[in-house]
Amino acid sequence: MIRDAIPKDLPAITALYGREVLGGTATFELEAPSLEVMTARFESVQTHGLPWLVAETGSGFAGYAYASPFRPRPAYRYGVEGSIYVEESARGQGVGRALLSALVNRVRSRGLRHVIAAISESATSEASIALHERQGFRRAGHYARVGWKHGRWLDVHLLQLDLHPGDTPPATAGLELG
Numbered sequence: 001m002i003r004d005a006i007p008k009d010l011p012a013i014t015a016l017y018g019r020e021v022l023g024g025t026a027t028f029e030l031e032a033p034s035l036e037v038m039t040a041r042f043e044s045v046q047t048h049g050l051p052w053l054v055a056e057t058g059s060g061f062a063g064y065a066y067a068s069p070f071r072p073r074p075a076y077r078y079g080v081e082g083s084i085y086v087e088e089s090a091r092g093q094g095v096g097r098a099l100l101s102a103l104v105n106r107v108r109s110r111g112l113r114h115v116i117a118a119i120s121e122s123a124t125s126e127a128s129i130a131l132h133e134r135q136g137f138r139r140a141g142h143y144a145r146v147g148w149k150h151g152r153w154l155d156v157h158l159l160q161l162d163l164h165p166g167d168t169p170p171a172t173a174g175l176e177l178g
Contacts, residue, residue, distance in 0.1 A: 002102040005042065005052040005064060012061040013054075014038040016085050025122040025154055026085065028147040044068070048175050050080060051106035055095045062090035065099035067107050069175055070116050077174030078113035084128075091124070100135050108163045111172030116140075117159040120147060129157055137161045 005013065018032030033041075045052045045066050052066035063086035070079035082103050086095045107115055117137060119128045129139075137159040145153035164171075 001056045002053055002098050003056070005054045005066075007039070007042070009054050009061070009064070010035060010039055010042060013042075013064050013085075016061075016063065016087055020085060025120050025147075025149055026124075028120065028149060028154075030149065042066075049110065050175075051103055053099060053102055053106070055086070055090070055099050057090060057093070057095065059089070062087050062093075062095045063099060065103045067103060067115070069177055070114070072177055074177050077177050078170055078172075079116060080107055080112060080114070080175075081116045081118060082107070096128070096131055097134075100131060104135060104161060104163070111170070112174065113162070113164050113170060115161040115163065117161075119157045119159065121154045121156075125157065129159065132159045132161075135161065 014033070014035045017027070017038065020026050021029045021032045042052055045068055048069060050067040052064065054064050055062040063084065065082065065084040067080040067082050070076050070081050082100070084096055084099050084103070086099070104115055115137075117132050119125050119132070139157065140160040141158035143156040143158070146156055147154040
């Protein structure tokens, strides 16, 4: 089940993200943020009217996804970056696919133009890239050795989903930035 995240979800979200910060490479943060910091991030996403979603399975919390402004400059107001984190025990069960699909649909309903994914090297990066490509994302770039974490350089793969392809003018005002 995919639903909107609520403040009560933040301890589970913070714990999952903290494990990824400390043991994984899906994020380039080096210190796990506190519940207060994650609450502020959650509230910032809500301030922009963007989705923050939670996945639940029969065993409970399985992961989360959210969209955040792609860049702070006003010309970027039609694009968001999507982020997805899935509990290790829930991987390979369609949770990531369900979260990504719901996230894309919610961003599309806002009239936004692009969703960007930045996928760093990890044991699951090829699966994550394939997941995004199955949802219509295309490879848009590659940063080589831009992050240093866990004693090694990491690459980042950029993928982009064009929600409204073509050169037509935007149909909405986009996100309120800066």
